[in-house]
Amino acid sequence: MNHYHYIFTGNGLSALLTLFEMIQSGQFSDKKILLIDADTKNKNDRTWCFWDSENWFDEISTKKWNLAWFKNNHFTNQLNLKPYEYKMLRSADFYKLIFDEIAKHQNIEIIQDTVTDFSELGNHCVVKTKSKSFTCTQIFNSIYNPELVKSQTKFPLVQQHFVGWFIKSKQAVFTENCPTFMDFSVEQKGNTRFMYVLPTSPKEALLEYTLFSKDVLPKNEYETEIENYIQQLGITEFEIVEKEQGNIPMTCFPFWKNNSKNIINIGSAGGWSKASTGYTFKNSVKKAKKLVAFLKTGNDFTNFHKINKFWLYDLLLIDILYLTNQHGSAIFSSMFKTGKAALIFKFLDEETSFWEDLQVIWMCPKGLFIKALLKRIL
Incomplete structure (x- = not known):
């Protein structure tokens, strides 16, 4: 049975970003790494868009914009996005960039197969596929299990x-x-x-x-x-x-509670999409960077996730959209009516101070959020 330091069960966005960050760090070249996925990821299967001020993946961006329209039945605003750019990135270009980089490293192996099970057994882990089994020290799992969210009611989807x-x-x-x-x-x-x-x-x-x-x-x-x-x-x-x-x-479902010492859930399986917007690419880039930084100093994945104030903000919005879905247009329209796109993007990136939080929150229909907060408290 082949043994690896790290196995990625699934090689979607979160796995590839995490592995790319590990390669870029130069600190994992002595570790045997395996990626397992039934899909070859050799076609354009999705389009990612994200706002950015740090030139991430500029070399493969299909298009970049400094302006954007926001529209509803009552007004049309042209938003000035600076200092951000809104970027469009096709998955085929992303996959090629990452797999070309992986091919340069002999310590990384890719297997096309379907993962059927994985588990932690003491100080090592086992991953089973349709054709064979592997052992490793730690697992990065990105196979999403929707039943985890659907089987409970505390955190709506x-x-x-x-x-x-x-x-x-x-x-x-x-x-x-x-x-x-x-x-x-x-x-x-x-x-x-x-x-x-x-x-x-x-x-x-x-x-x-x-x-x-x-x-x-x-x-x-x-x-x-x-x-x-x-x-x-x-x-x-x-x-x-x-x-x-x-x-x-x-959803604000606490996926991190399913992490163990040697198994961490990433991507949708780990709640890496921004709950209040569904934006995934940039959030995953930031999570991948934090995870690789964590790997350099810690080895217990139960200590990786830290809850913050933005989780509560997201929770209230999801509660509103779940119970009174018709109010979504009014909420987003109230935020973008002022045209302060840069502040809103900074808020959605979870980089604002409390004073800046209040500026964004004050734009929103306050009654909806107060009602949602009271319901959570009670």
């Missing part, structure tokens, strides 16, 4: 679900230097629904119909709404170049 079309239009209708961050002018139907538009040229864009809600829709409902929006833009002829579909769990 709101799903960010979407369908996206990359289209090429015959009409030049898109403002290339300004994406639509959120357009709540689409019919809400008792939910939190918006359109998201990322133009890469005057005739090309990714359009995503997105919901923050408890339940997903039949696929044709997303696509009907995208078609309606395309018509409203004045597009009469277009080609669908690619399609994508996703579902991101938005």
Whole structure:
């Protein structure tokens, strides 16, 4: 039975970011590392977007913007994002960058197989796949178990679900230097629904119909709404170049409580998506950096996670969206009506002072949050 220092069960975003950070640190070249996943990750299966002021992954960013539209039925704001840039990154480019780097290191091995079980046995761990078993010192698990969240009621689950079309239009209708961050002018139907538009040229864009809600829709409902929006833009002829579909769990469920000394849950399995927004890429970059820094000084994964004030803020918003989903448009509109995008992004990055927190909180419908807080207390 082959033994490794570290095994990654799953090689999705969180695993690849963590391994990339380990490589960049130069301190793990003497450790045997194994990645196991049934997927080869050799195609463009998703698009990540994130705001950034630190030039992360600039070399593979498809597009960058300094401006963005926020829209609803009552107002339209063009947001100045500086000092941030909003970036678009295609997964195929990300996978190639990471796997090209992995190929340079003989201590890292990749196996295409399905993980069926993993466990901690004293001072070592065992990972079982359909074809064989492996032992290791520690496991980074990114296999998400939705039943953990669904089997309890204390921490509600709101799903960010979407369908996206990359289209090429015959009409030049898109403002290339300004994406639509959120357009709540689409019919809400008792939910939190918006359109998201990322133009890469005057005739090309990714359009995503997105919901923050408890339940997903039949696929044709997303696509009907995208078609309606395309018509409203004045597009009469277009080609669908690619399609994508996703579902991101938005919850404050304490995934970290399932960590053990030698097994840590990462990615969606570890609650690495930002609960209040579903934004995953940047949050995962920051978590990966913290995890690798932790590895240099500690070896008990139960000590890794630290709860903070932003967890409570996220919890209150998720409570509101879960119980009164129709208020999502009003909450996000109140935040972006002032146009202070940089402050909001800093808040969502969990980097604000308490005084800055209050400035953002004061923008929001206070009654909703006071009611949610009292319900949590009582």
